[in-house]
Amino acid sequence: MKDTAPTLSSVKPAGRKFTGTDRRAPLRGGLQGCGEYGAGQTAGRFYPIACVALEVTQRCNLDCTLCYLSDRAEMTYDPPLSVLFARLATIHSHYGPGVSVQLTGGDPTLRKVEDLEALCREIRRLGMRACLMTNGIRASRAFLTRLAAAGLDDVAFHVDMTQERKGFNSETELNVVRLAYIRHTRGLGLRVLFNTTVFGGNIVELSALARFMRDRPEVAFVSFQMQADTGRGVLRERPDAITQDSVMRAVETGYETPLHFDTAAVGHSKCNRYASVVTAGGRAVSVLSAKRLTQKVIAALSRAEQTTDGHIDTGDSVRRMARRNPLLALRAGLHLLRCVLRLGRGLLRGPVRRQSVFIHNFMAADALEDDRCASCVFMVATANGPLSMCVHNAQRDMHLAAPDRVDGPSGPSWWNAAVPHLSAGPDLPDLSDPGLAPLKRLKGQMRAMRRNLKDVS
Numbered sequence: 159m160k161d162t163a164p165t166l167s168s169v170k171p172a173g174r175k176f177t178g179t180d181r182r183a184p185l186r187g188g189l190q191g192c193g194e195y196g197a198g199q200t201a202g203r204f205y206p207i208a209c210v211a212l213e214v215t216q217r218c219n220l221d222c223t224l225c226y227l228s229d230r231a232e233m234t235y236d237p238p239l240s241v242l243f244a245r246l247a248t249i250h251s252h253y254g255p256g257v258s259v260q261l262t263g264g265d266p267t268l269r270k271v272e273d274l275e276a277l278c279r280e281i282r283r284l285g286m287r288a289c290l291m292t293n294g295i296r297a298s299r300a301f302l303t304r305l306a307a308a309g310l311d312d313v314a315f316h317v318d319m320t321q322e323r324k325g326f327n328s329e330t331e332l333n334v335v336r337l338a339y340i341r342h343t344r345g346l347g348l349r350v351l352f353n354t355t356v357f358g359g360n361i362v363e364l365s366a367l368a369r370f371m372r373d374r375p376e377v378a379f380v381s382f383q384m385q386a387d388t389g390r391g392v393l394r395e396r397p398d399a400i401t402q403d404s405v406m407r408a409v410e411t412g413y414e415t416p417l418h419f420d421t422a423a424v425g426h427s428k429c430n431r432y433a434s435v436v437t438a439g440g441r442a443v444s445v446l447s448a449k450r451l452t453q454k455v456i457a458a459l460s461r462a463e464q465t466t467d468g469h470i471d472t473g474d475s476v477r478r479m480a481r482r483n484p485l486l487a488l489r490a491g492l493h494l495l496r497c498v499l500r501l502g503r504g505l506l507r508g509p510v511r512r513q514s515v516f517i518h519n520f521m522a523a524d525a526l527e528d529d530r531c532a533s534c535v536f537m538v539a540t541a542n543g544p545l546s547m548c549v550h551n552a553q554r555d556m557h558l559a560a561p562d563r564v565d566g567p568s569g570p571s572w573w574n575a576a577v578p579h580l581s582a583g584p585d586l587p588d589l590s591d592p593g594l595a596p597l598k599r600l601k602g603q604m605r606a607m608r609r610n611l612k613d614v615s
């Protein structure tokens with residue numbers, strides 16, 4: 159039995175292997191290398207990575223017009239739990255406790271709920287956070303209740319017009335779906351996130367959608383992801399009208415206030431823009447309006463930090479920072495109080511909540527920028543370790559074909575996605591061999607091609 163993995167010379171190096179004592183140093187180095195480690199930078203300063211996706215299946219019950227999966231996704235089998243546990247151990251060894259692990263796919267809810275419960279328990283055991291990334295179709299209240307009991311921290315619903323849900327003709331009509339999903343989470347203690355792909359088909363509705371999100375106190379995190387030419391989806395190039403600036407301005411219009419996207423940074427500014435607001439009763443106020451104060455707080459928090467082994471323990475660090483810098487803490491507290499008071503009549507109409515707003519700018523598969531890949535804050539767990547999501551999306555077939563080594567009591571075994579069980583050796587599968595890995599469903603561009611062929615014949 160062979161016990162070494164084959165070399166995939168064409169695969170870009172997967173992440174940066176952690177070898178030292180400061181887990182944040184590799185990301186910090188990447189950001190410093192491209193001039194993105196300014197006074198407002200939080201990545202590499204307070205955490206070694208923003209999140210890591212763990213793809214638990216390549217199957218999906220939708221066929222989004224901007225799907226990032228590969229044409230070959232429907233030729234694969236789901237990885238067994240032993241493989242996923244091994245990938246979780248690798249994530250933990252790279253980034254330590256506190257990192258957010260996104261259980262994703264495809265749609266993860268197509269796995270058995272028992273599998274997802276086991277993953278949530280393992281993530282919790284390792285001191286990391288579990289986030290379920292789902293289109294919500296199968297995420298019933300009963301389903302989410304079980305996962306919450308098993309340790310799920312966050313649920314992120316992806317709902318938008320790229321999904322072509324039957325009977326819905328606009329983002330506004332889809333709000334019924336969003337409200338139903340929010341109801342499913344009520345009282346479960348989950349942090350609720352919403353993801354929306356911003357594309358040519360909904361850019362004119364973006365402000366209205368942002369306003370809808372602003373007015374949902376249950377939603378803690380709103381992410382707008384800009385159309386990117388990658389994966390199997392039938393839509394390709396991003397229209398000129400969709401830029402970071404146009405998306406920021408449309409979101410500000412929806413929130414009816416400036417959002418100060420330039421105050422605090424989460425990774426590379428061409429990748430991510432971040433805002434933080436307090437909301438109440440249909441009003442929002444940006445808490446990042448005081449740029450110099452925010453950056454002084456970031457510097458003081460950084461000095462008060464005692465660990466570099468994973469994510470910041472915000473509560474501890476804030477308390478330490480306040481003890482060492484009482485005047486700064488007082489100024490920050492007064493600023494927050496002023497923000498809340500500026501909510502005015504909103505305070506009479508609803509609870510005060512904090513909400514994060516994020517704009518994510520994935521790259522096209524054929525236009526990867528090295529500096530952004532080297533300072534990526536959004537990783538995917540692969541057989542060869544964590545890898546930038548943009549790089550992974552551009553190389554999906556290679557990674558689907560790369561075997562995972564799993565060490566068991568009777569020695570190593572290997573997983574490759576073209577066969578439904580662990581194998582004794584790491585031989586590469588041939589995903590283009592239909593006898594080995596039959597295509598189960600046509601999706602994305604392949605489905606469109608077949609439709610076109612039918613129309614012609």
Ligand code: SF4
Nearest residue numbers: 429519520534547548
């Ligand atoms: S996934 Fe892509 S767009 Fe997102 S942070 Fe990484 S390199 Fe930037």
